[in-house]
Amino acid sequence: MKKNKNNLKEPFVRIVKRDNIKIQKIILIYSIAIVGGLLLSGFISMMFSDKNLVDFFQSLFTGAFGSERKFWLLLQDTSLLLGTSMALLPAFKMKFWNLGGNGQILVGCLAAIACMFYLGGKVDDFVIIPLMLIASVTAGAIWAAIPAIFKAKFNTNESLFTLMMNYIAQSLVSLCITIWVKSGSGVLAPIAYGNIPDIGNKYLLPIILFVVITVLMHVYLRSSKHGYEISVVGESINTAKYVGIRVDKVIIRTMILSGAIAGLVGFVLAGSINHTISTASANNMGFTGIMATWLATFNPLMIILTSFFITFISKGMVEVRKTFMFTNDSISNIVVGIVYFAVIICSFFINYKLVFRKKEKEEIKK
């Protein structure tokens, strides 16, 4: 009765911040989101085809795990995305929104290809490969340092700047292809020189390399002075200044690291995987990597999981498109979007919970 008097009514549902949540519950929420997203995607795919839900899931898993080759490719592509995410991670921790991953990978790749193109056949591969490595890492670092210097010195907007650097990198690649390919076809044939030898099998190198980098990055961000400085700058620039951190130095240093790792991804793409380059060589990982990094809430070890998950979905969807005869990437883009969306929504439910109005019961008690 009191409630009525005050004319205050408890809302039907309230959003309450969770204090602490058990890991089992987190796993449960994520599982529900992923399965729900996939089911919805399956139904949407069914609408445009005569196949059924079983075909959908079967293809999804066949595409990723269907054969030994597919499984290795899944791991290889996961590791590339992981490498890209490791490049983005330190910048993001610093709240420097590096959208230039694609461009940094691309210039790294271009630098390596340039070494292969100009030195191939003239110098031994054992000389070319280290040069490629140096060139790629330097190129990536420079590409990232340019927007970082402008941010540190003139406080320019880094998102726009890094984004524009992507387009410049693409045009640079097209220009080089125009100069190198004299038949005018616009397609650079794979170069036989400067190919990094296989270790065990041809998929293993990036996998080992980027897992090692992930572990190093984890240690760097967690236990080093640099890592601490990055997190302070990310939290509050004023605090950083107050405790005597040179903010501009940290920004530039971190972006050089970020670009160098992206350049390394380009090096692997050029030297170990493709042996050629096109404007699409970065395979849009600069943006997919943002997804992987955010979903993992900037935790390097969690990024291994999110990279794997994202690669799994995209590999699986290639097979789904084959089975469902989708000759257009629109539907699979919708599907991938839905799954991501479901996962993003569920991170909300990990931080908050819904509390529904409990009526009658309490009143009766009183």
Place this chain on the structure above:
Amino acid sequence: MKNLKKVLAVVMAIALIVTCFAACGDNKTDEPDVKAVKAALICLHGDSSTYDKNFIDAFKQACANKGLTADDYTIVTDIPEGTACYDQAADLAETYDLIFADSFGHEPYMIQAAKEFPEVEFCHATGTKAHTEKLANYHNAFASIYEGRYLAGVAAGMKLVELYGDENGKVSDENAKIGYVGAWPYAEVISGYTSFYLGAKSVVENATMEVRYTNSWYDETAEKTTALALIDNGCKLISQHADSWGAPTACEERNVPNVSYNGSTVEKCPNTFIIASRINWTPYFEYIIDCVQNDKAIDTDWTGSIETGSVEITALGTAAAKGTQEKLDTVMAGLKDGSIKVFDCSTFTVTVDPAVKDSFGNVINASAIIDGKKGTETTEKISGHLTGFVADVDDAGDYIPETEVVEKSGDITFVNESGKRSAPYFNLIIDGITAITE
């Protein structure tokens, strides 16, 4: 008694299932004794690109015509020109007998897969390396699309005469200027616009053409702005070798007649569309499926023609000049019986000037032999009809031409385009055409 009934029911059910399966099995053996074929198509993009759509539609059509069900064929789209193409081809090779890739840059990776899977047939459109790789299971294909371009050029010439011709059908030099939006300065593009130009020139003797490249195979914005720049530069008719809607829509906006490629653009450009030429890949797909079904060898280089149904021109748009259809029928008949050769050397002249070089420092048209004089050896400017032309048919990566491609048939001296390999190799800039790289 009850048990007996149950047993009987089970036995009958099993019998039913067995006969069903047997019947299914029978069905298969009832077919004429051709091998079952599973075919796969690898595309660079999906069906939102007119280039890939052309392959996808033709592939589905050919599979249907050859009795392949949906389980017997597959289409994989958006496969980039890199190792991903090899991975995809190798993966498909484990289940499919016949694999086709549609983009030029797929070639090295298809060859790589072909070497690894000798029992699977690999076919590739627009490629150049099958005749030098000499693999039994790797094949190139193209079509003599220059004949289609030539016909389209004739229709373009007719339109110029209708718009600007005087009582004798003469068009002033100013009005005889055509614009062409090219993709890359590549033989496939050069051969295409030269044949188009020669078609127009066969109607309008004083026609000239300005070519501008976009340096991209697909860039709608660049194609549109390039077309507009050509129109602003005085071009009275536009054609293109580019896959987007850029150039046709630019023409529709400015009301300038357009000759299209890969398919009709009449729907979006009803006032300016004249005609389009395209390669119909269905005959080739049917041919290769047929070869695998009957254990026949596939040609190393296969060049489709008007006769095989591979080179097509679309129905004329309402913007086409009166009498175009009749004219095209005559020319078509001439092309079929060989009395008309597209690259008839008497119909065009070529200039070699040692002072005029391309951006790589090579003398333009150096591989031409003019009235017996070699372009590579001349120290002065020479101009005249071709008596020889050495093309880079082998494409060994050295960019050094090695094959003489000028031939004689009866009285006609002509460049035998696509005769030495399926992909075009004519890359001379003939007189009357100016080519600018954007």
